[in-house]
Amino acid sequence: MLRKTWIALAGLCALLTPFVPLAPGAEVEADIGVVRAQEGRTVSTIAIPSFQPGQGSARQLEPGVFNTIIYNDLEISGYFKQVGDRDQQGLIEDAAARDRKSGVINFVDWRALQAQFLVVAEYQIAGDDTLSIDCKLYSVNEGQRVLGKRYTQKAAEYRALAHWIADEIVQAVTGVRGIASTQVAYVSRQGQNKEIFLCDADGKNPRQATSDKSLDATPTWGANATELYYTSYKDYNPDMCGVYTNGSKSWFISRRSGSNLSPDWSPAVQLIAAMLSKDGNAEIYTMDRNGQGLTRLTTNKAIDGSPSWSPNAGEIAFVSDRTGHPHVYIMNADGTNPRRITFKNYQNVSPDWSPKGDRIAFTSQVSYGDDYNIYTMNVEGEDWKQLTNGGGNNEDASWAPDNEHLVFSSDRTGSYQLYIMNSDGTNVRQITFQGESHSPDWGPYPPTK
Amino acid sequence: MKARGTISGAARGRLRQGGLGLVAGALAVVVGGCATWPSGLGGEKGRSDAGQSALVSPELERDAYPVLSTKDAGADPGERASRPEPPRRPAVSAVPQLRTVYFDYDSAELTSETRQALADAVEWLKRHSKARVQIEGHCDQRGTHEYNLMLGQKRADAVRAFLIEQGADPKRMHTISYGKERPVASGDNETAWRLNRRVRFVVYNE
Incomplete structure (x- = not known):
């Protein structure tokens, strides 16, 4: 009886909110203003009881499947932490059960548990395996609903749905779009070969994008967030290739003699910048996604490679060893005004321009023989910030589209694996654990649902 | 599917005329394990020339990779003048006269020792005017x-x-970089690193 009351209440709330998901941000119902600040940010506590199966759900999922994913996503965001310790989840479940029994949310209870936010959700799985989740986010201190929405997805993609909810929670509370629904492309060793893989931002759901049975390298996200460009040795030369992220189509982009390496795609001008050695020396060129319209940008006798577009495509950061060791340079997108911007440390490689355009992440070796570490600097090459420190080599950083996270590879466990961290070097998390994974490229936001 | 491990009639004819003994020998080494080498094709002579130090990596014995459309692969005719098209098949045999040369850390400079070793390579290339070689660049870890x-x-x-610069024919020399992907020595020490910072030569089948 009481349970029915609860469901009726939930139904009433659902009626008061749009069933059809809107663009992120559209359904924020109360400007609670708790965690707006991006610098010196406040970390909020959140309680997420297990999502409950609704009456009439065709089947039930393992308890805790959703909140485990969402807790992890929210902690990755850097804006939330699970209230109490992991082993206090029992108290959360008990409080939620009391609420369900009484049919009202007892915010006094939740305040006593020191939760600042509370998620209450119910799911239904229809006969055709469509999964719907009615999810509500409450600000506990104000006793107010912040977000209430129904989310629908195929049940097999429950993980994507959980990421979606996590991103909306981050957006509703902070105003910043979450990155849980984004993906990372990377190189994974498969026996003697290396293939391009994709995983979710939390490292889960790894899937193989190429089956080249060869050496694949340097993946980058391409057009429409549905294409990847990379280098493959599958036809006995390091050629540049394209592949759809779902594996449905692949093609050659550049098969010129010598290396066709390190593509970087600019969505702003729809061009690839890459290193080609067809002229007997490593130079940076731009071309379209079929390798046409080739324009040479560098003319130096040294290595010029590893290009990274600025967000507005006005400039390109790159690596050159024209002074004897590799350092980071910037040139205009037409190749004019090349200038060195790193004057410290022995080697500085692998630049990646931030989505906001104000900083560049790179990999640096302080002195000969030292381990490599991840740094960021401004575009004048100043204001260096060291983000990783020791424990092995930390390499190849790539920005997330929120400008607040980076993915990189490290051999600190003895084999190269992927790690993510906040852009100030905090909140470091290993996200891959099997075999060998490296050369990550963090993908763009998916299209809004 | 590429024709590999088979010899066309024309190629056999050339082999009978000699002059490709070494390359034929290299091929013989490759096909020897999986096919019968036809007698009287100059194979024996080739073997002695080649010195029998062929390094055949198991991975090079694989079937051909899927060959995708190349029509969008962007190679302007004008570009081919500067460098020959890569042969797009595995280079399979090492030759003693084409010695592996080594480099300092983060350097591509040729030492005097390296230049001497490469002088031998030039001589060999001049004597074997049909041989095509792959020049493989490698690095330490x-x-x-x-x-x-x-x-x-x-x-x-x-x-x-x-x-x-020393007179070798550019059209017969193809480069490929394996970075640090194909080390010959394992270990986190200078001994291993030194062995891995190398350029080695591999000869293509004719």
Whole structure:
């Protein structure tokens, strides 16, 4: 009886909110203003009881499947932490059960548990395996609903749905779009070969994008967030290739003699910048996604490679060893005004321009023989910030589209694996654990649902 | 599917006329394990020339990779003048006269020792005017995968440029960088690193 009351209440709330998901941000119902600040940010506590199966759900999922994913996503965001310790989840479940029994949310209870936010959700799985989740986010201190929405997805993609909810929670509370629904492309060793893989931002759901049975390298996200460009040795030369992220189509982009390496795609001008050695020396060129319209940008006798577009495509950061060791340079997108911007440390490689355009992440070796570490600097090459420190080599950083996270590879466990961290070097998390994974490229936001 | 491990009639004819003994020998080494080498094709002579030090990596014995459309692959006719098209098949045999040469850390400079070794390579290339070689650049395990692919290319290009300067035929020399992806020595020490910072030569089948 009481349970029915609860469901009726939930139904009433659902009626008061749009069933059809809107663009992120559209359904924020109360400007609670708790965690707006991006610098010196406040970390909020959140309680997420297990999502409950609704009456009439065709089947039930393992308890805790959703909140485990969402807790992890929210902690990755850097804006939330699970209230109490992991082993206090029992108290959360008990409080939620009391609420369900009484049919009202007892915010006094939740305040006593020191939760600042509370998620209450119910799911239904229809006969055709469509999964719907009615999810509500409450600000506990104000006793107010912040977000209430129904989310629908195929049940097999429950993980994507959980990421979606996590991103909306981050957006509703902070105003910043979450990155849980984004993906990372990377190189994974498969026996003697290396293939391009994709995983979710939390490292889960790894899937193989190429089956080249060869050496694949340097993946980058391409057009429409549905294409990847990379280098493959599958036809006995390091050629540049394209592949759809779902594996449905692949093609050659550049098969010129010598290396066709390190593509970087600019969505702003729809061009690839890459290193080609067809002229007997490593130079940076731009071309379209079929390798046409080739324009040479560098003319130096040294290595010029590893290009990274600025967000507005006005400039390109790159690596050159024209002074004897590799350092980071910037040139205009037409190749004019090349200038060195790193004057410290022995080697500085692998630049990646931030989505906001104000900083560049790179990999640096302080002195000969030292381990490599991840740094960021401004575009004048100043204001260096060291983000990783020791424990092995930390390499190849790539920005997330929120400008607040980076993915990189490290051999600190003895084999190269992927790690993510906040852009100030905090909140470091290993996200891959099997075999060998490296050369990550963090993908763009998916299209809004 | 590429024809590999088979010999066309025309190729047999050339082999009978001699002059390709070494290359034929190299081929014999490759096909020897899986096919019968036809007698009287100059194979024996080739074997002695080649010195029997062929390094055949198991991975090179695989079936051909899927060959995709190349029509969008962007190679302007004008570009081919500067460098020959890569042969797009495995280079399978090492030759003693084409010695592996070594490099300092983060360097593609050719030492005097290296230049001497490469002088021998030039002589060999001149004597074997049909042989096509792959010049492979390799690096040690330190640094990013990407930068090492660039550095390996620079080493291979430096060797190729020197050989051309010494009179070798550019059209028969192809470069490939494996960065730090194909180490010959394992270990986190200078001994292993030194062995891995190398350019090696591999000969293609004719």
